[in-house]
Amino acid sequence: MTESFTIAPVIDVAQVTQDSRPSEREVVFDIHDLTVSYGRVTAISGVDLQIHRNVITAIIGPSGCGKSTFIRCLNRMNDLVPGARIEGQILYQGSDLYASGVDPVEIRRRIGMVFQKANPFPKSIYDNVAWGPRVLGMRKELDERVEKALRSAALWDEVKDRLKKNALSLSGGQQQRLCIARAIAVEPEVLLLDEPASALDPIATSAIEDLMHQLKREYTLVIVTHNMQQAARVADLTAFFSLEVDETRRSGVLVEYDATSKIFTNPSDKRTEDYVTGRFG
Amino acid sequence: MRTTFQEELDLLEATLQEEGQLVLRALRAAINALEQRDEELADEVIAFDDDVDQHYVRIEEGIQLLLARQTPVASDLRLVLAILHVNLHLERMADYCVTIAKLTKLVPEVDPGPRFVEGFEEMGSRCEEMIRVALDSFGSRDLAGAESLVDLDELIDRANRRVVERILELGGDPAMREYGLRMVVVSRALERIGDHAVDIGEQTAYLLTAEFREFTDASHPTAREA
Numbered sequence A: 001m002t003e004s005f006t007i008a009p010v011i012d013v014a015q016v017t018q019d020s021r022p023s024e025r026e027v028v029f030d031i032h033d034l035t036v037s038y039g040r041v042t043a044i045s046g047v048d049l050q051i052h053r054n055v056i057t058a059i060i061g062p063s064g065c066g067k068s069t070f071i072r073c074l075n076r077m078n079d080l081v082p083g084a085r086i087e088g089q090i091l092y093q094g095s096d097l098y099a100s101g102v103d104p105v106e107i108r109r110r111i112g113m114v115f116q117k118a119n120p121f122p123k124s125i126y127d128n129v130a131w132g133p134r135v136l137g138m139r140k141e142l143d144e145r146v147e148k149a150l151r152s153a154a155l156w157d158e159v160k161d162r163l164k165k166n167a168l169s170l171s172g173g174q175q176q177r178l179c180i181a182r183a184i185a186v187e188p189e190v191l192l193l194d195e196p197a198s199a200l201d202p203i204a205t206s207a208i209e210d211l212m213h214q215l216k217r218e219y220t221l222v223i224v225t226h227n228m229q230q231a232a233r234v235a236d237l238t239a240f241f242s243l244e245v246d247e248t249r250r251s252g253v254l255v256e257y258d259a260t261s262k263i264f265t266n267p268s269d270k271r272t273e274d275y276v277t278g279r280f281g
Numbered sequence B: 001m002r003t004t005f006q007e008e009l010d011l012l013e014a015t016l017q018e019e020g021q022l023v024l025r026a027l028r029a030a031i032n033a034l035e036q037r038d039e040e041l042a043d044e045v046i047a048f049d050d051d052v053d054q055h056y057v058r059i060e061e062g063i064q065l066l067l068a069r070q071t072p073v074a075s076d077l078r079l080v081l082a083i084l085h086v087n088l089h090l091e092r093m094a095d096y097c098v099t100i101a102k103l104t105k106l107v108p109e110v111d112p113g114p115r116f117v118e119g120f121e122e123m124g125s126r127c128e129e130m131i132r133v134a135l136d137s138f139g140s141r142d143l144a145g146a147e148s149l150v151d152l153d154e155l156i157d158r159a160n161r162r163v164v165e166r167i168l169e170l171g172g173d174p175a176m177r178e179y180g181l182r183m184v185v186v187s188r189a190l191e192r193i194g195d196h197a198v199d200i201g202e203q204t205a206y207l208l209t210a211e212f213r214e215f216t217d218a219s220h221p222t223a224r225e226a
Helices: A011-018 A068-074 A102-109 A125-135 A142-152 A171-185 A202-215 A226-233 A262-263 A270-276 B003-036 B039-070 B075-105 B114-139 B143-147 B148-169 B176-207
Strands: A025-036 A041-052 A056-060 A084-092 A110-114 A190-194 A220-224 A236-243 A250-259
Touching: A041 A068, A041 A220, A041 A236, A056 A068, A056 A110, A056 A226, A056 A250, A068 A190, A068 A250, A102 A110, A110 A171, A110 B143, A125 A142, A125 A171, A142 A171, A171 A190, A171 A202, A202 A220, A202 A226, A220 A226, A226 A262, A236 A262, A236 A270, A250 A270, A262 A270, A262 B075, A270 B075, B003 B039, B003 B075, B003 B114, B039 B075, B075 B114, B075 B176, B114 B143, B114 B148, B114 B176, B143 B148, B143 B176, B148 B176
Parallel strands: A041 A250, A056 A220, A056 A236, A110 A190, A190 A220
Antiparallel strands: A025 A041, A025 A084, A236 A250
16 A cells, blocks of 8 residues: 555544434445456555445546446455456455355345446336346335335336336436336445446436435445536545556555545645646646 | 636636736825825726726626636635635725725815824825735735734724824814814725735635634634734
């Protein structure tokens, strides 16, 4: 781990979210000295970070700084990448996420993910949402479960009369909300969103952002975004990753992690300041 | 690099400094008109306020556009907000110069004698110095310079009290009483210009430290200020 990191030592989460319920302070992910490499290439190194319950945490930073790599570690999606090596420790609810015996499939049920490109199955709207619960044997009251997920994703009113229609007939923004419904149908604890609105128009984007505010009451959300204003609008906490290049290596590092209001009014690190004000590079 | 954005920010700040120079000119002319009982010059001061107002509006419009189109954050955001406030303080200062000019025109017949001329000259020069320090420390991002305005303001406050004492000594002649009444307001206007200069210093401090704070708290003065 490089010594030049400036990470706010203590973040008052209760103050950030203006909510002092004890659960607000709970740490969901406790990440220590995380380094991820693909073959000989180091993607991120020495990341220390805590992610808190019922809080929206945004990960921002330039292309290639390891944002997606980082978020994919949180539900072991990198396991599927050949040559990926993960060092350091990620504690999820206090237990080592990468301990032997941990079932990645169960991890991914508890920690759902939504991707940049909406990727509904070429099936009906209903089947898309019901798919996860069916696979996991949650067959009881399936209709209610599907409705609840679609309502939570703020999509129910738009699709309730055409649940048997093909999901691919929906608009891009609706497809992305369907993917969110599909992710929450299996009742995860955490929702990871990797650039969920980058392909959407402003109206669909604002629907997704409103939805995130709704969802954080029940879920812990981590969002990777290229759009800094989106981070400023939706996130309680923001982590800025940057690409550190020296003679021997280049890898993503965590530069600063603090309340979003602090990051966008008075960041502590010059690199953060340069990035958020657009003076990067 | 956001070249256009940086250019727009630079232009805003340059216009602000230009507005500050106009305020300095208006103040010097207002003091000269007052001391020399020059009604024509007083009229010029009043007309000159339009130039300051034009700068004020141009800066307001520039800020509106910048906020809408560039969404500044971090130190850029603080700079835009500070310019917004400093602009208003400069415009208020120019308005006080107009007040002084109008009052000058109301009592052109009275020769107040050298003691008053001296008093107003002292207050006027101190105001000019404070405006220069306020503009320079904002321009050069100089926190110590900005904080020094508090001490300079104390000197104006004292000069204001001295002028008021002299006014009280003017006696019962109706013409002199009217003059005295007008001059209390002039003295007060100069004292307020000093306060606005301190406020500009506070904006410099905000720009540099990201903390909102008043240099002195009028409603809770420290032992020294009381």
